[in-house]
Amino acid sequence: MTTLRIRDAVKRYPNGVEAVKGVSVDVGDGELVVFVGPSGCGKSTLLRMVAGLEEVTEGEIELSGRVVNALEPADRNIAMVFQNYALYPHMTVRGNLAYGLRNRGTPKPEIAAKVEEAARMLQIAEFLDRRPSQLSGGQRQRVAMGRAIVRDPAIFLFDEPLSNLDAKLRNQMRLEIKKLQRRLGRAAIYVTHDQVEAMTLADRIVVLNGGRIEQVGTPTEVYSRPASTFVASFIGAPPMNLVDAQLDDDGLQVAGQVVAHDSAHRGPVTLGIRPERAHLVAGGAGLDIEVAVVEELGAHRLIHAHLGGHEVTVAQSADEPVPAGRMVLSFRPEDLHLFDRGTGVRI
Template identity: 55%
Template sequence: MASIDLKGVRKVYQGNVTAIHALDLSIADGELVVLVGPSGCGKSTLLRMIAGLETITDGTISIGEDVVNKKEPAERDIAMVFQNYALYPHMSVRQNLEYGLKNRGTPRDEIDRRVNEAARILEITPFLDRKPRQLSGGQRQRVAMGRAIVRQPKAFLFDEPLSNLDAKLRGQMRIEIRRLQRSLKTTSVYVTHDQLEAMTLADRLVVMNGGRIEQVGKPIELYDKPASLFVAGFIGSPPMNLLPIAALQAIAGGTMPNLPTGTDIVGIRPDEVVVGSGEGIALSGTVELIEPVGGESHLYVRVEGLDQTLILVQQGRASVGEADKVDFVLPLAALHGFNKESGLRVD
């Protein structure tokens, strides 16, 4: 196991296209860090640079005490798990697990020990003599993880490993990966565009945007205190409501709360909005759409004078119907302040 340190790392492609701007990131030994962001934000490129599958333009990448800039992927002592499993279809599960160890000249008894232990941990022992085509998607992903485990690498790198699975199986595999990482205590970097995966898996989240790091922290810290408009709108499902303060003041009438200087956009999480009456900024609007999501309902409300639809969350069944008028309150303590020009949080 080892820490991973990135200092001033940058990636520029031909034509002076910058995919990764100079960034710094330290990942502690045994930590699971999730890189999250929209498509094209640079998260997979950054992971591939750590793996050695992409060269870096500037900066240094260290794994443990070793600077690995010029090392080939095989020399970095890392193991990658891909979204397409990357299993050899003509080999059995056992042969897939053994393959890398055989190439390294690992003794036969040690190969058997590692393969049997990985199979036990991942509960794939009954499938060792099957071919990948005889397995389900979840079983194949377990084999792909097993192939990484037997290597006993310094770090695991996961590149959207669950994106090919259905929703139920993704949920099960999230639990498996988290349990496995906690058990093995192997430093791990995990790339996903799925917020739920990111929030539930990460010790720390790294939110990326346009090849830059927007914010780093524990998932609940980013949810409770987003550092920018981008993070506020990206983290959370449904996303935070972001409202121009001038329009809000014109609609609500009277004075606005005493927000920090420079605040021209206020944000509030949908689950913090109070349907009905209460203390705070009182508004009303028309329900355009209701999404029943099991134990809660998402209400999309159009407020006259606001360009964007507001999202409200009610626990249980919605108390109103589509096209109904609804009164609601934005509690002052739940408001977040942002500056539109800088895009940053204002405290």
């Protein structure tokens, strides 16, 4: 079953700017879909269209089998967690959690039960009578999630909920969100610009760029078979090395060197290789490169090297000897990604 179906959604502002240019995505029952992309790619706008906070210019949003385009946010059976928490500062935590239910006319005993349950689940029971201003960032985030949980929605919408937390807390909360979502078994959309969050949380990732979908797939698919140079450079840290190359009858021409390649494609291409899939060896088959800078990161290190006029990054374990001078960049043929140089689309 599908919880949410977005069909050809377009968002056009009165001044003619198109933030979302015809996007179709399905979110299955219990599935966590992450919208990821750089700022201004339309991911938040798309989420807000689902929430009903932005009007849909064209297309349809169908939630649990009914088109919700014309419905108010409160009538859509959604719950949203905001980036800045958006807690009501003058209400206690209990008041914050109960507010939506109270407005719906839920009976008081039922509200109390739901609030208690959510508070227990999120370990905020002891803060129920405090004001948001008396809570830490992480606790506020929990309250914001609690407010979403008590509504018992068909789908959870997360709008960069962790971006205001420090790095350590962010990792911890990320895991908790995932556990919670699994436990509740509800569909969720999670918007972020952080590709690490996207990779770790998602059942499926939707990579957006300039109001269009670049690729939809599981984290593994998006990582190992990026559909375009944009996805290739956006997903993965450090980003994939992209080098101009030429395919002809001899193989792949890179910076004056030739590597055997069995592609039937001919012409200018962009060659992509992940830093963690490339190796530096003293000799053998591969591309000659010149090591420039070595960055030690503890468990592993990054080596920045020159390949012709291009800079190439290689990641290797810190156990390996530190490379220096002229080395050979070696890789398995299946780890090479080829993209059309003009369109950036995968070949």
